[in-house]
Amino acid sequence: MKKFLILLVFISTMSGYELGTIATASKTGMYYKLGIDISDLLKKYDINIKPISTGGSYENLDILNGHYIKNNNTFFAIVQKDAINYYNFLQYKTYEKSIYHKMPAVLSLGVEQIHIMTLEGNEYDFDQRKTFKVYCGTPDGGSCITAKYIEKAYGFDFVYVNSKFEKVYDKMKSGMVDLVINVIETPAAKFQDLQGVKLIDLPTNFVMEDMYTHSIIKKEDYKFLSEDIHAFAVPKVLVTNLSDSKYNPVIENLVKLIVLNKPLLEKEYGEYWKNIDFFYTKFKKMVPIAKKTLENIQKSQ
Structure with missing residues (x-):
């Protein structure tokens, strides 16, 4: 024994x-x-x-x-x-x-980088608008935990949408989803073939600074990027x-x-x-x- x-x-x-x-x-x-x-x-x-x-x-x-x-x-x-x-x-x-x-x-x-994605052409004033329909995967999954932290950090009011990832793009186009939040190390294979989308760089604040680190998602990582973009990253x-x-x-x-x-x-x-x-x-x-x-x-x- x-x-x-x-x-x-x-x-x-x-x-x-x-x-x-x-x-x-x-x-x-x-x-x-x-x-x-x-x-x-x-x-x-x-x-x-x-x-x-x-x-x-x-x-x-x-x-x-x-x-x-x-x-x-x-x-x-x-x-x-x-x-x-x-x-x-x-x-x-x-x-x-x-x-x-x-x-x-x-x-x-x-x-792992926090990918915050929306349709290309969408412009949001995060100081004025606080309610968003969000897809982040399973409720207790890592991406949704990060989404809940972001919601608290910026005073947002997220409405969480259930969906299979494969159908998320269609739901963004139909207006059923505003933001996709996914925590994954870049470059992520699941995003390689996406078109008509963009990543959002949230403004920093002391709550985010305390929890996360700073990272860069390079334009070479995804075909839909035209330039490097700052992203918070989850240790x-x-x-x-x-x-x-x-x-x-x-x-x-x-x-x-x-x-x-x-x-x-x-x-x-x-x-x-x-x-x-x-x-x-x-x-x-x-x-x-x-x-x-x-x-x-x-x-x-």
Whole structure:
């Protein structure tokens, strides 16, 4: 029978150490790919962690929070930064308890751009008009969580429209949808063949500045763009429910293995690792040893 090592979540086996599973998202998305890459990297050090597909950030946080009774083997998850705030808001509203300390950040895993799309020719005065019909996918999906945050940040009144993505363009043309909000890393294959649309750059404010980072969607990314456009981007973050300091050795070594192997990750798993800023630490709550480890690595470079 597998036995936990003292002070560690690693489970000693004949083949190495077990770190359980890491919750990601759908198997077709980037979160699952990141989980696969991390899993493959750790295998080189005889550490096993298995990516599992899920419904995305909200479900991942629910898993880490113990709301999936059958799942007691998931200690890590990849989620959107704004999803943590959204989940915390709902948990506090229901139970009057914050979850930030229960599921702190471990490591930044890059960003995804917020695509805000409308028909070419549509012009909106966001100071005057506040009500918009919005498509963002499933209600608790990452894009809709971001849409809700944008709605709050600008004082908008969004009417959320259910639809299959394939039919969204027709609904924009018919006036049933004003804006499409989608959080996805650019260039996104799903937008490559679109015509007659444009991306919107929202004005900045302190609420957006606090939650998101700045990014550029280049005109080369999509055929319908005639010039580069600024976009806010949502940080992706590895979080854990191993918040007790007794698990510090696990967190410290995990951070070191991923960050110090960045050249290997770039070479073997994809150029997207090159653009990841591991040293982004602007989170509500972060595992102290993770932040300290990052600071020490940065000082040594």
